[in-house]
Amino acid sequence: MSPTSKSQLNRAEDNAAGGVTAISPVPLHTQIREVLRRQILDGTYPPHSQMPSESQMMNSFGVSRITIRQALGDLQKEGLIFKVMGKGSFVAKPKAFQSLSRLQGFGEAMSPSGYETYSLLLSAREVEASAVVAQRFSIKPGAQVFEIQRLRYLNREPISVDVSYFPVEIGRRLVQEDLAARDIFVILENDFGLNLTHADLQLEAICADESLARHLDIAEGAPLLRMERMTYAGETPVDFEFLYYRGDAFQYRLRIDRT
Template sequence: MAPHRKQIAPPGAAKVEDALSQVSQMPLYTQIREILRRRILDGSYPPHSQMPSESQMISAFAVSRITIRQALGDLQKEGLIFKVMGKGSFVAKPKAFQSLSRLQGFGEAMSTSGYETYSLLLSARPVAASALVAQRLQLKPEAPVFEIQRLRYLNREPISVDVSYFPPDIGERLAQEDLATRDIFVILENDLGRNLTHADVQIEAISSDESLARHLDIAEASPLLRIERLTWADDRPIDFEFLYYRGDAFQYRLRIDRS
């Protein structure tokens, strides 16, 4: 489908927050890239709308064409914009991403990138551990555990369904907290005094069933990322969860060094 061609107004040089600094150690193209990225992420430049032309940005920012192209090139590499030959640059629907190099909760990771997050509590209840849950949490089969299901929102759109399992005493305490706006990792560390050390993670691609599709507002059988994560506090497993992320809106990234 052809991109929507509505032209966005050129960057306003009068905006204080968008003023370029000539004395900053940050190169001009980097400053422009960050201004444009901010406008994309906050919705000022909506998905599939046309970006200002290079000439408009040259005039607004008072920089060279090379500088503008460097900024646009970086945004294209990040997947925030795409180019159509002979027509210009358009805003892509940005895919949020989380790095696997650090153990972070969803809200923690997204807030540092400027995203708005929120969680809807779907259920919080004691259940009997399945064989897999019991194995991961080092419990006996059908031992009591506490299950918490949440629908996570990113910039007011549903992004994932999280199904988490905890030892009963921890889960019951978590259920009393503000799970709409606070990350479970933050609560575990700051309120319950647990020392989270590491997590074991497995990722696979699956198709959404009817229930997941309904919660995530997608078609049934749409692609999902299914993350199985076991989080440890010191030398004991404390949180085992299944995270179901929309494949069209989220990705994990990992840097691998060659020694």
Template sequence: MLADKIHITPPGSLYARIRDELRARIVAGVYKPHARLPSESELMSNYGVSRITVRQALGELEKEGVLFKVAGKGMFVSLPKPFQSLARLQGFAEALSEQGHEIYNHLVGIKHLPASSAVAQRLGLAEGAPVTELRRVRHLNRQPVSLDVTYVAAHLGKRLAQENLATRDIFLILENDYAIALGYADLSIDAIQADSELPELLQIADGAPVLRIERLTHTKDGSPLDFEYLYCRADNFQLRARIER
């Protein structure tokens, strides 16, 4: 039950302010995962609002996945999905470690090979030029969440092959160890069905939906540096972005 009754104006913003306050309490840990929220009647009394207003606030939080309903028992706090923001250029471990998650990379393989037409075009190389392919399965809290296939020019790839890629992000190695300033990345996102090696590596069913991201990262001066295909599970991980009008 909320500690104090809260009287909010103007009426038009009542449900949004209740929604936002409840969300803030959940994020702050006042209501833990799987905890039952105060009943509709309690919230009506505490906020001095109608049942319709309370249901609108709770309904929006349910749509966001913050709450889930149990018939006859009320609203409960969902176990939050880990997420990475698309608004910042960060490595996987860099972003998720900030949220307190356990990160581990399983290095599936490293190959030195001629650049395909697609890879050469992205990296600004001649087709057939030497590149390095790095394949890693990213684990979040001991569950696989993505297969990352990274391509870099061979002179960088040979150096990266000597690094500890199980616990370190390539972005941080490039910046901190190699003094290469990162600038920006171009992304494209689509959905595909898991086939080939993805079901086994990501522990998902054949044909399960997978989010595929193509990311081309540039240096601060605009030169293409790192081209990746990221194949992300759809059930245990989120990508988020804030888009301004």
């Protein structure tokens, strides 16, 4: 075992001795799960580090293998760890998340948390509106709209493919801007003087096709979160988007109140 692993295990043993007891009405595997969860969240076990083996944890906690496996199974269901056949358990990388309680661009939402974001422009062109796009903009199918496709990066890893549609006059202006470093929402408000007021959106889970998988560096068929969002300036639709996020690296969060 490496010196780092020994240090981590020593800290686990210290916590185990002070926090796990058979006298408690809380099941042992639940107590152990909570000890391990705290150590993952406080950085004792950083992302991608290997957890102690089942045998090591059996000794440090003084419990059976089945109890350890129950605790690890719970952590795996929560997405805090993942298992590699023949190698053991590893700490999962925390997913980035965006709150849906505010209308924000991707960069706006990620920057306060210290994430680095930028975009790669894949294409920008005038196209004929599909039936879906035409319906959202209340125009005839086949009418001209401006399509912008971008590959979004988070901490230098591809995180989403954004396919956005705009009225032609807005789209032509947008491609003159720095779309690699700036959020389109910020450009629309600060540069174009549009007052973005609200958005209609829906979420669904899909599987990555060949093109999305290639751009996002994932396997074809891997899970994606797809957001369909129409953003308005007043009551005028100005930005209709399909946002495809990697399911293994990103999540949306929403707080709702019961009144």
